[in-house]
Amino acid sequence: MPSQFILGLITATFIGGIAGYLGSLMISKRMALVGGPLGHLALPGVALSLIYHYNIFLGALLSISLGAVIIWWLKTKTALSIEALTGLVFAAGVALGFVILPLSQAEEALIGDITKVNPTDAVLAVILGLVIFFVIKKIYQKMVLAKISEDLAKTEGINVKRYNLIYLISLALMAALEVKIVGTLLTAALFIIPAAAARNISTTLDQYWLGSLIIGIISAVLGMSLSKFSQIPAGPLIILANTSIFIISMLLKSGRQ
């Protein structure tokens, strides 16, 4: 039986790395604004999971999916921008979560608790993480082309809508996985920061996606190790490790210029 620390480390490494990889495609402002904080939508589901003792991942995933359907439905009924609707539903999700959840249990829901990871969670993170990685790897170049010019991508026969949907589903699954280690508040950071750091130090696409993946992994290992010695929750430490690497990447970038 592997120790609790090893279980947590495996889970955090897979989630941190693959979230970073996914984040490298979060290029447009809209995608960052809408996809990044998907974790906020998870709060009501996580709250219910904690109260009724079932798997947090399931609660988070159901809650995120329901939120996404509500945003989509509102979009078909109003002329409001997707950003406005997302803001509205995200805020309602967080508020509802606090209504449901007793404050004594709020910490785990908000910033995660890696010490409660069980073998099922770890296996789920590894399998789902690998599936997401290989699916996205297959459509990565096409997604990048669609970001550069949707018309160009469509002329190449790329079904942009379908790929965007696959990407959004992957983001939702990953955000639901992330809740276990960084809580509902910080999911955006695992997507955005590794890619931003990799962006600073790479000049080719291969360096960029690989950099995002590796920075995500290093941050997870650093955060977990620091947490073991300091007894501070791992979630915030993983995010701070990411932020530190980002700062180093900025210094490297300005040193090169």
Add this chain to the structure above:
Amino acid sequence: MPETILKVKNLSVTLSGEKIIENLSFEVKKGEFFIILGPNGAGKTTLFKALLGLVPYRGEIIWSGKNIKFGYLPERLSSSEFKKLPISVKDFCKFKEASEERISKTLKSVGLEEKKNLEKNPGDLSSGQFQRMLIGWALLGSPEVLFFDEPTAGIDIGGEKTIYSLLEKFWQEKNLTILLITHDLNIVYGRATNVLCLYKKGVCSGPPKEVLTPDTLETLYGNKIKFYKHRH
């Protein structure tokens, strides 16, 4: 008589409630250098998008053959879109699933063979180099029909000449059908096999020397525009 590659019948395009193209019909033969002229806002770019299936339309667009390969160079594809990403010219070319050898050969044919250009971000190329890279990129897919939407917009005269001579070269060498939107009457008179002019009140089509009368040019571009053919 070359075969017809494209037949457009009663094409209408309405975007956001505004009628952009109404009841347009024309034909393009295989191997033509077909130029589309018209004032800004006449629907030239929208016509391209309809032909490429990028916008909804009414009427008929019939391509002879099912799997005709298209190459497209959109109007003012912003080089700043590339700057948002760490991507090199070589990375961008690899999207086409062409071999390394083919990529370097094609880039050489558009004058971008230098290694330092391959490693650059496309957004860091000069505007002439950028357009040439896009032409090379379009050619990498071995297209039969190429769509060029004002490929020389924002390029100085020297660069403009290079772009057009490249288009002519590939047109002749590769037996392509080219559809080109341009305002440059030199290339229209010098190269076009047929022109289609679009303007608010109607259309005209046919060989340039027949249809582009001084009256038509005035209707197209307003004022008393005159064209003096360069004599070399």
